[in-house]
Amino acid sequence: MNTATRLRAALADRLAEDGTPMEPEWGSAVRAVPRELFTGSYFRPVAGSAPTSYRPVREGEPGWLEGVYSDETLITQLDGRIRADDVSEEAVHGSPSSSSTLPSLVLRMWHRLGAEPGHRVLEIGTGTGYSTALGAHRLGDGSLTSIEYDPVVGAAAAAALKAANFAPRLVIGDGLRGDPDGGRYDRLIATCSVRYIPLPWLHQVEPGGRILVTLSGWGYANALALLDVTGPGEATGRFLPGCTSFMIARPHDRPPRPTLALLPGEERPSRIDPAKLDDWTGGWIAQLAAPSAERLGAGAEQILWDVSTGSQARTARDHDGGWTVVQHGPVRLWDRVEQAVHRWQAAGEPRQEEFGITVSPTGQQVWLRTEDGPGWDLPI
Numbered sequence: 001m002n003t004a005t006r007l008r009a010a011l012a013d014r015l016a017e018d019g020t021p022m023e024p025e026w027g028s029a030v031r032a033v034p035r036e037l038f039t040g041s042y043f044r045p046v047a048g049s050a051p052t053s054y055r056p057v058r059e060g061e062p063g064w065l066e067g068v069y070s071d072e073t074l075i076t077q078l079d080g081r082i083r084a085d086d087v088s089e090e091a092v093h094g095s096p097s098s099s100s101t102l103p104s105l106v107l108r109m110w111h112r113l114g115a116e117p118g119h120r121v122l123e124i125g126t127g128t129g130y131s132t133a134l135g136a137h138r139l140g141d142g143s144l145t146s147i148e149y150d151p152v153v154g155a156a157a158a159a160a161l162k163a164a165n166f167a168p169r170l171v172i173g174d175g176l177r178g179d180p181d182g183g184r185y186d187r188l189i190a191t192c193s194v195r196y197i198p199l200p201w202l203h204q205v206e207p208g209g210r211i212l213v214t215l216s217g218w219g220y221a222n223a224l225a226l227l228d229v230t231g232p233g234e235a236t237g238r239f240l241p242g243c244t245s246f247m248i249a250r251p252h253d254r255p256p257r258p259t260l261a262l263l264p265g266e267e268r269p270s271r272i273d274p275a276k277l278d279d280w281t282g283g284w285i286a287q288l289a290a291p292s293a294e295r296l297g298a299g300a301e302q303i304l305w306d307v308s309t310g311s312q313a314r315t316a317r318d319h320d321g322g323w324t325v326v327q328h329g330p331v332r333l334w335d336r337v338e339q340a341v342h343r344w345q346a347a348g349e350p351r352q353e354e355f356g357i358t359v360s361p362t363g364q365q366v367w368l369r370t371e372d373g374p375g376w377d378l379p380i
């Protein structure tokens with residue numbers, strides 16, 4: 001048994017021991033798919049760096065193969081263009097734009113999707129092609145189509161899939177537009193996140209079919225949703241437990257912004273502890289309440305910035321142990337966040353699995369506990 005085969009088997013055993021939900025057929029897929037063909041060289045975040053910098057781990061260097069078979073996300077592209085093999089420096093800065101998702105999450109997602117042989121499945125975000133290969137091993141090449149936005153990433157995935165003897169249908173394009181030539185699907189799985197559910201998906205998936213996607217936004221908060229398609233253009237779903245995050249779909253990404261300049265505005269005491277936004281669900285609530293704002297800062301010093309209107313909110317600690325907020329511009333971002341956080345606190349600060357989502361041709365709402373509970377419109 002060569003080293004890669006041994007490491008692959010050890011990864012499958014470890015995932016099973018750690019409780020990753022995995023039918024035996026998915027375990028066989030992990031034992032069969034050579035992840036190293038898909039990742040090639042990759043980046044590792046440098047511990048303690050701020051802003052995060054990334055060290056290239058080149059194919060063949062000591063520790064490279066062990067890293068490939070760790071249960072970790074391996075970043076394979078920064079800023080939509082930089083690959084680890086392109087970097088001559090010790091470490092570089094950048095924003096991750098493609099990766100191979102950690103295997104336990106890939107398996108958990110395939111499990112939650114309930115994809116079985118016979119289903120037609122559409123994957124959005126081929127990335128390295130590793131999750132596509134696992135899916136093709138379990139479901140068969142003919143059942144799976146995968147769409148990748150970035151042509152360079154898509155070409156590398158196509159080569160890796162071919163080298164590993166898989167042949168699912170691959171498309172280069174914007175997966176948010178669905179697969180116009182693909183007909184109807186039973187399942188759709190997205191490994192990039194979205195600000196709202198793209199309408200083409202709701203016509204592409206058969207009524208009775210499922211969509212699994214992470215809802216994210218400009219505030220960097222994420223929650224994984226599983227939706228049942230109930231009719232053309234209609235779906236309803238719940239958010240799943242756990243802290244799942246994915247890079248945002250490129251067309252849903254934040255608008256470019258200039259260097260931050262803090263602007264003067266109206267100052268008043270804050271009615272909530274700004275650090276609530278650092279909580280996984282608290283930050284998500286803030287993002288639902290102010291979806292046009294990017295969130296910067298942390299702890300007592302939060303900054304919300306809506307570049308399209310120039311609106312800003314920034315908080316700070318005051319001398320009495322409380323907090324102040326300064327708001328600038330036409331959108332009172334902090335007023336919205338405070339109101340939403342109060343509603344969440346009044347409900348006992350539930351985690352995201354107590355939230356649901358309803359999608360119809362006229363709008364998309366996230367709600368707490370029941371459809372007529374507190375709700376927020378998504379920015380479609």
Ligand SMILES: C[S@@+](CC[C@H](N)C(=O)[O-])C[C@H]1O[C@@H](n2cnc3c(N)ncnc32)[C@H](O)[C@@H]1O
Pocket residue numbers: 097098099100101106124125126127128129130131132147148149150153173174175176191192246247248249250251
């Ligand atoms: C986290 S990676 C995918 C991981 C991949 N499934 C794997 O296991 O290797 C996310 C990918 O989504 C792609 N992406 C972003 N926006 C997209 C879009 N609108 N349509 C299709 N792919 C998109 C990115 O280019 C990136 O390669």
